[in-house]
Amino acid sequence: MTRRLSSSTRSHTEDSIFLRPDEDPVWLDEPAKTDKLCDGVPKKDGLPECKDGPAEGQNAQGEEVFIHKVYALVIEIHCWAALFIISQVTGYWVFFVVEGNGPFSSIYKALQVIDFYLGFILPCHPIFGMDSMVLMREVVNTKEHNWIVHGTAGIGVAICVIMVIHMVWKWRYGSGLWSSGSGSGTGTGTASRDLGDRRQSVSRQPSFTLSEWTDAQEDLLDLDPVPQTPVFDIGTDTRTEGDAATLTVTPVGLQERRGSNVSLTLDMCTPGCTEPYGYGASPLSPRDQSAQEYLRQGTHVLTPAMLHTRAMDDQSLQSEFYETPMNFVDPKEYNYPGLVRKNRYKTILPNTHSRVILKSLDEEDFLTTYINGNYLKGYGGEERAYIATQGPTVNTVGDFWRMVWQEKSPIIVMITNLEEKNEKCAEYWPEDTVTHEGIQITVVSVTQEDDYSLRVFTLKSGEEERSLKQYWYTSWPDQKTPDKAPPLLELVQEVERAREEAPPSSGPTIVHCSAGIGRTGCFIATSILCKQLRTEGVVDILRTTCQLRLDRGGMIQTCEQYQFVHHVLSLYEKQLSHTAEE
Known part of the structure; x- marks a missing residue:
């Protein structure tokens, strides 16, 4: 789990975070030593008077999650509707082309069919003229290529059914049928995580690592000058350089700052640690x-x-x-x-x-x-x-x-x-x-x-x-x-x-x-x-x-x-x- 430092312990550099030598780290996910009430008085057990408790924050967050879910569903419904119309227009266009109509006139006739269907759903006048009823009679009475009409209708029904299932699933679990991890966790929890991830990506704060210079700091990257950011040394390995057969790559957790010649590394293995971890790498996070x-x-x-x-x-x-x-x-x-x-x-x-x-x-x-x-x-x-x-x-x-x-x-x-x-x-x-x-x-x-x-x-x-x-x-x-x-x-x-x-x-x-x-x-x-x-x-x-x-x-x-x-x-x-x- 990546832990983030409080802003008070970050140095003000563009893209990296260093621990100042004279400060202890304060973790954002660690509760403060003294929780304070609204007026700054230390909190005591059994005092319900404070209005700034967690309940209000949770309610506000829940409200935001609900609005976000509704908005997402509305957008997706529009997408599914567009998919439905495109499938139907394409199907009927193929039908009319096979019947001997020209490509452009077939498009117009396919839109007339859609206009006919919309007349049952929306209380509006026909968009493409009043002859859609006549056209539909011709379609129904055609026997030679009616399998195209039935297939188009089947595709439309399938899209509607999948849309309903997808919407219900997304509302229940917070993610669609094809999203990874759709079945784990409640909808509120997933949406909350999405909002949290979105905020973190906007803030662009990288994960915290203690840092050390590499021995090739100036030419690790080809262009940028060496930044003047102080680095807190957490210890160096003073082992002398031996022959090639005894040298190994130092186990490090790598975090590269894009566009600089600093390699931010944290030695995750204490001196003398011999645990082999170059084999059987874990799956991608x-x-x-x-x-x-x-x-x-x-x-x-x-x-x-x-x-x-x-x-x-x-x-x-x-x-x-x-x-x-x-x-x-x-x-x-x-x-x-x-x-x-x-x-x-x-x-x-x-x-x-x-x-x-x-x-x-x-x-x-x-x-x-x-x-x-x-x-x-x-x-x-x-x-x-x-x-x-x-x-x-x-x-x-x-x-x-x-x-x-x-x-x-x-x-x-x-x-x-x-x-x-x-x-x-x-x-x-x-x-x-x-x-x-x-x-x-x-x-x-x-x-x-x-x-x-x-x-x-x-x-x-x-x-x-x-x-x-x-x-x-x-x-x-x-x-x-x-x-x-x-x-x-x-x-x-x-x-x-x-x-x-x-x-x-x-x-x-x-x-x-x-x-x-x-x-x-x-x-x-x-x-x-x-x-x-x-x-x-x-x-x-x-x-x-x-x-x-x-x-x-x-x-x-x-x-x-x-x-x-x-x-x-x-x-x-x-x-x-x-x-x-x-």
């Missing part, structure tokens, strides 16, 4: 389930005009970004000895269902099959169009080249400098030639452009030889988004052209920055959305972001990056329009 549903269903289609307006609406973009779940992986999923040396950041981990699995002679050795990378879908749901991965470390350069060879990748896109205040990525390529994991990597040529450099490699393993291009984008400023959109857009278009020239048997395009989620997410989203804009004439940036985060948590990592993607797409649409006019 209701909150996680709702996050998954949002990521699967979130959508906001933008026409060109809407896109240009939306790109300038910072407030709406911020609201949309912060409402979209990040879908980070709980470190409990990867409780394997020695795995810490395989990850650049201990809280940025690959989502399990889509992670890249390296082939190994010993499939039972998890470490030899692991790399911090995920397959991502491309435009139109194309499977494994991209691989998003972290910038290789000294320990994972060999794994990286194994992945490049295994996946037959023709292109690598690198969007980070080797160092930005500290190391962002290891220099995993040679000056001339080098061999990693039996793969010989040879530099063929290096071309320097304004905003990126292009290296062409030859990879050779055994008798097989392949060509590989690496686009190294160096114009992304440290801890910021680019001031101008054209350079990134030009890189996206150049990579698309190179991809079209690659052999048909080629595998995914590999994209990485440092953590493999921020700048990487911007590039992949822009590439997908440019194709959508050219093909469909619209873009759905929210849908693309949700799909990317389903496959790799945290893609498009900050609100500034989300806004930047909108700006890039707005510019691209103007370019397309200008080209079309010419």
